Amino acid sequence: MGWGSAVFATVVALLMVLYEWPRMKQHTRREKTAFIVVTVTGWILAVLLVLFPDMKGPTQWVDALYKPLGKLLEP
Numbered sequence: 442m443g444w445g446s447a448v449f450a451t452v453v454a455l456l457m458v459l460y461e462w463p464r465m466k467q468h469t470r471r472e473k474t475a476f477i478v479v480t481v482t483g484w485i486l487a488v489l490l491v492l493f494p495d496m497k498g499p500t501q502w503v504d505a506l507y508k509p510l511g512k513l514l515e516p
Contacts, residue, residue: 447492451484454483454484457480458477
């Protein structure tokens with residue numbers, strides 16, 4: 442399931458870019474850059490979640506990052 446789903450996510454991302462890119466000719470460079478950054482970020486997250494389904498979520502990362510700071514601030 443892992444690699445097949447990762448390939449499927451890649452194909453979907455490529456099809457999305459191929460469909461949208463010709464329609465973006467009138468858009469500015471900044472909008473095109475934002476489109477690519479958001480698409481690549483979503484693709485990376487999709488592939489990581491497919492390959493590592495038990496990966497910690499963003500709230501768990503923030504909790505792990507700030508837990509030592511919270512211990513320092515406790516009286």
